[in-house]
Amino acid sequence: MYIYYRMSVLKFxxxxxxLFSNSIMGVVGVPTLRGASSAAAAATGTSAVVEExxxxxxxxxxxxxxxxxxxxxxxxxxxEDFVSRFGVFRSNLRHIIVHNMDHTQNFTMAVNAFTxxxxxxxxxxxVGGMLKRxxxxxxxxCKTFTSTSAxxxxxxxxxxxxxxxxxxxQGQCGSCxxxxxxxAMEGAWFTHSGNLVSLSEEQLVECSKxxxxxxxxxxxxDNAFQYAIDQGMCSEEAYPYTSGTGTTGSCQKCTPVVxxxxxANVAADNQVVLKAAVALGPVSIAIEADTAVFQxxxxxxxxxxxxxxxxDHGVLIAGYGVEDGIKYWLVxxxxxxxxxxxxxxxxxxxxxxxxKGICGIAMEASFPIV
Numbered sequence: 001m002y003i004y005y006r007m008s009v010l011k012f013x014x015x016x017x018x019l020f021s022n023s024i025m026g027v028v029g030v031p032t033l034r035g036a037s038s039a040a041a042a043a044t045g046t047s048a049v050v051e052e053x054x055x056x057x058x059x060x061x062x063x064x065x066x067x068x069x070x071x072x073x074x075x076x077x078x079x080e081d082f083v084s085r086f087g088v089f090r091s092n093l094r095h096i097i098v099h100n101m102d103h104t105q106n107f108t109m110a111v112n113a114f115t116x117x118x119x120x121x122x123x124x125x126x127v128g129g130m131l132k133r134x135x136x137x138x139x140x141x142c143k144t145f146t147s148t149s150a151x152x153x154x155x156x157x158x159x160x161x162x163x164x165x166x167x168x169x170q171g172q173c174g175s176c177x178x179x180x181x182x183x184a185m186e187g188a189w190f191t192h193s194g195n196l197v198s199l200s201e202e203q204l205v206e207c208s209k210x211x212x213x214x215x216x217x218x219x220x221x222d223n224a225f226q227y228a229i230d231q232g233m234c235s236e237e238a239y240p241y242t243s244g245t246g247t248t249g250s251c252q253k254c255t256p257v258v259x260x261x262x263x264a265n266v267a268a269d270n271q272v273v274l275k276a277a278v279a280l281g282p283v284s285i286a287i288e289a290d291t292a293v294f295q296x297x298x299x300x301x302x303x304x305x306x307x308x309x310x311x312d313h314g315v316l317i318a319g320y321g322v323e324d325g326i327k328y329w330l331v332x333x334x335x336x337x338x339x340x341x342x343x344x345x346x347x348x349x350x351x352x353x354x355x356k357g358i359c360g361i362a363m364e365a366s367f368p369i370v
Contacts, residue, residue, distance in 0.1 A: 064111065065089050072113045072338075085116040092116075096296050106326060107293075107300030107346075112339055114295050123290040126335065128312050129174030130286050131218045140222035141229065142366055145264035150276035157319040157330060158282050159344075163190040164318050165198045167343030169336035171244025173216035178204040179334035180284040180314035181224035185233060185368050187282030187318075189258045192370040197258055200239035207231070207251035215248040221284040221314055225263040225368045232256025259370070266365035270353045274365055275320060278329075282318050283367045285331070287347070287359040289313035294359075297340050301328045302358055303348040309360035317365070320349055327351075329361060 065086050076082045096109040114122050158164050165186050178201040190196045205215045208227040213219030234254035267273045277283050288308040319330040328346040337343040348358045356363050
């Protein structure tokens with residue numbers, strides 16, 4: 001039996017009373033800070049901004065939580081879980097508000113489908129699908145790409161050029177690598193033929209294990225490219241994605257509609273070479289995405305080094321540009337169109353030839369060749 005977001009008046013009163021109780025606040029891990037004095041705040045070193053946020057009306061937070069439940073169709077199995085999730089939501093909401101009040105930041109955060117998850121839960125369910133290079137069972141044939149020949153223009157968007165399929169959603173499966181790989185192969189096929197074909201992530205998840213990939217437990221884009229070189233790729237329509245719950249099936253037969261001939265690894269930590277590669281078409285990359293920076297990202301350009309460089313998530317560079325004077329990479333994610341800017345994130349770009357990049361964006365990039 002599930003506790004749905006449409007609660008009866010009786011349940012609303014129960015939960016409201018519980019949340020206003022100091023004892024319940026302790027249970028759900030949310031301190032009762034409403035009404036804290038300025039002197040107390042000063043004594044503990046709490047900033048005026050944080051104190052203002054902590055004095056936010058609980059009723060307003062409750063209203064936002066109900067809007068969240070409605071928008072993302074959330075449901076919880078027990079009342080205790082409902083109360084606990086509200087506590088997590090409130091904690092994340094306050095972090096979002098504090099971040100957005102910091103005008104030194106170049107990106108904003110917002111409530112999204114992940115706002116009722118702790119940092120540990122978010123990482124376990126949606127991040128961590130990248131295997132380390134060198135863990136290949138069947139070594140990739142990708143050569144090293146070192147060209148620095150790229151257009152002088154500071155703007156390129158493969159989405160508007162028609163070379164990128166709509167944003168997809170990997171669900172609770174560590175298959176980010178497959179979405180990154182299909183995105184790069186879809187782009188490569190588009191630049192070669194002029195036709196955009198949505199390719200099958202499920203084929204890679206279920207059929208490329210002999211190439212070193214591990215389905216929902218992680219994989220590598222290079223391994224996926226090698227599989228496509230040897231076996232060809234079927235369309236998403238012929239082999240639709242079904243692993244979003246975290247459970248995969250057995251490999252199915254399908255008729256390939258796209259083939260690749262080779263692949264290339266972009267010289268590491270070199271954003272000049274990376275720009276030259278993106279000028280040819282969308283490029284697969286690995287980043288670190290297990291922090292609050294990504295969990296709550298909404299808009300703007302991520303310039304913060306807080307997102308780290310421990311690679312754990314595969315995504316796709318779909319272009320580059322400049323926003324408010326900041327150079328950025330346009331990155332397509334696989335968490336659905338409700339996340340970020342319609343499923344995309346902008347990450348700061350530089351002209352460095354010896355820089356891991358924000359979120360490690362320049363560390364491991366590769367692309368297929370038709």
